[in-house]
Structures are given as C-alpha cells and as structure tokens.
Amino acid sequence: MSSPEFVKKRKEESALVLTIDNPPVNALNFKVLEELVAAVKEGNDDPEVRGIVITGAGNNAFCAGADLKMMQGLGPQDAERVAKAGHDAFNALENSGKPVLVAVNGLALGGGCELAMSCDLRFASDRARFGQPEVTLGLIPAWGGTQRMPRLIGKAKAKELIYSGQLINAQEALRIGLVNKVVPDGEELRAGVDYVRMLAAKTSPFAVAQAKKAINKGLEEPSIERGLEFENEAVQAISNSEDLREGIEAFLTKRPPKYTGK
Numbered sequence: 001m002s003s004p005e006f007v008k009k010r011k012e013e014s015a016l017v018l019t020i021d022n023p024p025v026n027a028l029n030f031k032v033l034e035e036l037v038a039a040v041k042e043g044n045d046d047p048e049v050r051g052i053v054i055t056g057a058g059n060n061a062f063c064a065g066a067d068l069k070m071m072q073g074l075g076p077q078d079a080e081r082v083a084k085a086g087h088d089a090f091n092a093l094e095n096s097g098k099p100v101l102v103a104v105n106g107l108a109l110g111g112g113c114e115l116a117m118s119c120d121l122r123f124a125s126d127r128a129r130f131g132q133p134e135v136t137l138g139l140i141p142a143w144g145g146t147q148r149m150p151r152l153i154g155k156a157k158a159k160e161l162i163y164s165g166q167l168i169n170a171q172e173a174l175r176i177g178l179v180n181k182v183v184p185d186g187e188e189l190r191a192g193v194d195y196v197r198m199l200a201a202k203t204s205p206f207a208v209a210q211a212k213k214a215i216n217k218g219l220e221e222p223s224i225e226r227g228l229e230f231e232n233e234a235v236q237a238i239s240n241s242e243d244l245r246e247g248i249e250a251f252l253t254k255r256p257p258k259y260t261g262k
Contacts, residue, residue, distance in 0.1 A: 007035040008057070009042070014050040014200035015193045016043040021057035025064035028111045032067075033089040044097050047261060050205060051196030052096065054119065055103040055189050056112075062102075062128065065110025066143070079142075086111060086143030090118035094216065097209045101195060103188040104128045104179070109167070114141060117148040120212065122179040123191040124170040130178060131167035151219060153177050204243035205261035210234040 008019040018039045020026045036054075043052040056062035070082050093100050093115070102119040108130045116122050116130070124130075132141040132149065140146060141162060149158040153176045161168070173179045183191045199208065214234040218227030238244050242262040250257035 004035045004039065006032045007039050009039050011049070012193050013197055014048065015196035016046065016049045016052045017189070017193065018043075018052060018054045019057050020054070020063055023058065025061040025107070026056040026058070026112070027064060027067040028086070028115070029067040029070060030085055033085050037089050037092045040092055040096050040100065049098060050200040051099040051101060053101045053103055053189065053192040053196060054093075054115070055192070056105055059106060061107040061109075061112070062104045063109075063112030063115060064107050065112050065133075068137075083142045086114065090115060090144050093118045097212075098205070099196070099199065099208060099212065101192040103192040104130075104170075105185075105188055110134055110141065110145075111143050114143040114145045114148065117152060117178075118144060121192075121195065123181050123183060123188045123195070124173060124179045125185040125188045126170050126182050127185045128170040128173070128179075128182075128188075129167050130170075130173045131165065132162050133165035133167065135163065136165040149178075204241075204247055204257070204259045206241045206243040206259070207238055207247075209261075210238055 006020065006022045008021050010017050016039075018036065020032060020036070022029075022032055040052055043049045066082075066086070099121070100119045101121045101123065102116045104116055104122060104124040106125065106128060108116050108128060110131075110133060113130050113132055132145050134141050134145075141149070146162065149162065152158075157176055160166070168178075170179065170182045174182045181191060211234065214227075214230045217230040221227050221230075243259045246259060247257050
C-alpha cells in the first residue's frame with residue numbers, strides 16, 4: 001500500500017494518534033476509509049500501543065461526512081459498494097482489539113458522526129456539533145448510523161435526530177449519552193491521549209480487550225443470558241493469561257504491575 005495521504009499517524013507515548021486530513025472538512029471517501037483501516041490495524045499490531053485516538057485536522061470540522069462525489073449517479077450496486085465501504089471501515093474500528101477513542105474538534109456530521117459512534121469513547125470540544133443530516137439530502141445514515149445511534153442514545157431520541165437531520169451541540173450530546181466527556185476547545189485530543197496513558201499505567205491490555213469483546217458481542221444479543229455466556233468465555237480466556245498472574249502477584253507484593261497483554 002502507498003504512503004498514507006489522508007490519515008496522518010504519530011505515536012504519543014502509549015497512544016497512536018490518527019489525524020484525518022482531507023481539507024476543507026475532512027470528508028470521507030474510499031481512500032480515506034482504506035487508510036483509516038490500515039492505520040488502526042497498525043495500532044493493533046504494535047505492542048507498545050495501548051489505545052488509538054482519532055481526530056481531524058484543522059479547527060472547523062472533525063469530519064463533515066462522506067464525500068458527496070461518491071453519491072452522484074448512484075444505482076443499487078453503487079449504493080451497496082459505498083455502504084459496504086463505510087460498514088467495513090467502522091466495523092474495523094468497533095472490533096479493534098484495542099480501545100479506539102475519538103477526539104471531536106468541530107463538526108461531526110453524517111459519516112463523521114457515524115465514525116465517532118463506532119469508537120469506544122468520544123471526547124468532544126465544547127464547540128463541537130453532531131448530527132445525521134442525510135435525510136435533508138434525500139439519504140439516510142447508511143454507515144451504521146441507523147443501528148449505532150439507537151444503541152447509544154435510545155430508539156426514540158435516535159429517531160428524533162435521524163428523521164429531522166437536526167444538529168446538536170456538545171452539551172446536548174453529553175446529556176443524551178452520545179459523547180462521554182466535553183472539554184474546553186483545544187483540549188479534546190489531550191483528553192483522549194490522557195485516557196490512554198491512564199490505561200497504560202493501570203490496566204491489563206488483555207483484560208481490556210476481553211472486556212471490549214464481551215460488551216460488543218453481548219450487545220448483539222437480545223437476551224442477557226447469552227451475553228453472560230460471552231462474559232464467561234472472556235473470564236475463561238483471562239484465567240489462563242500472564243496478565244492475570246502478574247496482576248495478582250503485583251497486588252499481593254504491593255508493587256505496580258508490569259503487564260504484557262498476554
């Protein structure tokens with residue numbers, strides 16, 4: 001694969017920071033999505049990376065959605081290809097073996113909001129705005145928005161926002177559970193990196209990965225009984241791990257643990 005053009009990568013201690021850089025509004029096209037997936041895989045494969053933080057270049061938009069050039073002259077087969085590209089990319093974020101966080105600076109609209117919802121945690125600037133305005137263009141949120149938004153904020157509120165295309169500010173997004181934390185403008189990336197630093201200092205990467213897997217798989221099932229089976233599978237995997245042995249020994253000997261993620 002050629003050098004990334006639209007997704008810039010840098011490591012900041014234990015965090016891999018990915019910056020979407022596609023001026024003027026960091027719109028998503030096939031190439032951006034492809035680079036994003038490749039960068040996340042790189043983070044998954046790097047044992048020094050404890051979490052991935054995604055943000056946008058510039059000050060106005062984290063990501064204002066899909067590049068509308070992809071939507072012109074869509075037929076059913078083209079529409080399926082566009083939808084699959086977004087689904088595949090955002091599923092890769094959601095199912096990453098490591099925590100994926102997003103630092104939203106500015107607008108997160110359409111595909112940008114869908115990208116944010118596919119991440120584990122969302123940190124927002126106090127001037128960020130969120131929305132799924134697709135219906136105002138004759139579209140629907142087709143990169144997971146109709147599925148992830150109801151799971152995050154509830155069916156009724158998701159329908160209200162998706163049917164109207166209404167934009168909401170960061171404070172409202174926090175109130176309804178769309179974001180985890182709102183910070184002063186310019187501090188959102190630091191908040192994400194600091195969270196990853198905390199994970200690196202205190203937690204077992206193997207346990208975090210198993211917790212993420214159990215949560216995600218459990219949410220796919222209608223019954224808590226099936227979800228508890230996934231939880232039990234995670235516990236069985238953890239019971240064999242080096243991290244568990246290290247964590248218990250460190251606790252008993254009153255020293256900081258040195259986890260390896262195994």
